[in-house]
Amino acid sequence: MIPGDRFKIKRYFHHKDFHKPRHSQAHHPPGDVRTQKSGTREIKVVRRVLDVNAKLAEQNRRLFAEKGIFVLNVMSSPGSGKTTTLEKTLARIMPEIKSAVIVGDICTTHDADRLAKTEAPVVQINTDEFGGDCHLVAHVIEKAAVTLDLDAIEFLVVENVGNLVCPAEFDIGEDSRVVILSVTEGEDKPVKYPLMFRECEVALLNKVDLLPYLDFDKQKAIDFIHQVHPQMPVFEISAKTEEGFEPWIEWLKDKIKGKAR
Ligand SMILES: Nc1nc2c(ncn2[C@@H]2O[C@H](COP(=O)(O)OP(=O)(O)OP(=O)(O)O)[C@@H](O)[C@H]2O)c(=O)[nH]1
């Protein structure tokens, strides 16, 4: 068993058109990598997990390319505003852009319940019963994705598990990655968790409506982002008020249209 073999999913469908019977195309790479421990052996095992994941991510990428689906992986610390940003984003781009969501959490279906109100088909992945993986991996995404009607969507957004570290290490076959940093987290997160900011294409600086009440130095945060990822586009937004949403939505639509069949 590899991390990510351990999950359960719950599907949300609002339109019968989106319904498609699940079929078992699960990949089960050989070997129980979790049982091997310590020293150089552990390093080899970790590398093997990443190698296996990379292969499965490439399979996902080929599948999504075949279907002309643009896949976005949204990552951040817990509570930065991933779900709120997606609720507001989907409300703006649907129904023009046919969208679906995969959402990863350790426990609960709270986020899926919220996102299902957008009328996008939503698949919730929970990792709790099986050890609570703190990130999504490629073959979990594949299992969730094949429950969707991939011929009926052009945009698949994945809300990763709230965590600023591990999700950045796992390719899931996405086209692009977005990191959300909220102004309540402190300016220095990009330099404390550089991999996440290096690996993402765009950063959203969220909760700017709270700036008048905080000591947060916005320019300092942007400078830290550019220290680890020079020229990274940073969109300043409030998912609550939708301030600053236009450039973000424009960026996203361009990306989706660029991938269209
Ligand atoms: N003031 C303000 N609050 C926000 C904003 N965006 C999100 N919030 C609030 O922040 C809290 C967390 O937002 P979520 O969207 O659930 O955050 P999340 O990143 O999806 O959280 P996890 O999935 O648990 O990691 C909620 O109470 C939101 O209402 C914003 O732009 N401004």
Ligand SMILES: [Mg+2]
């Ligand atoms: Mg969320």
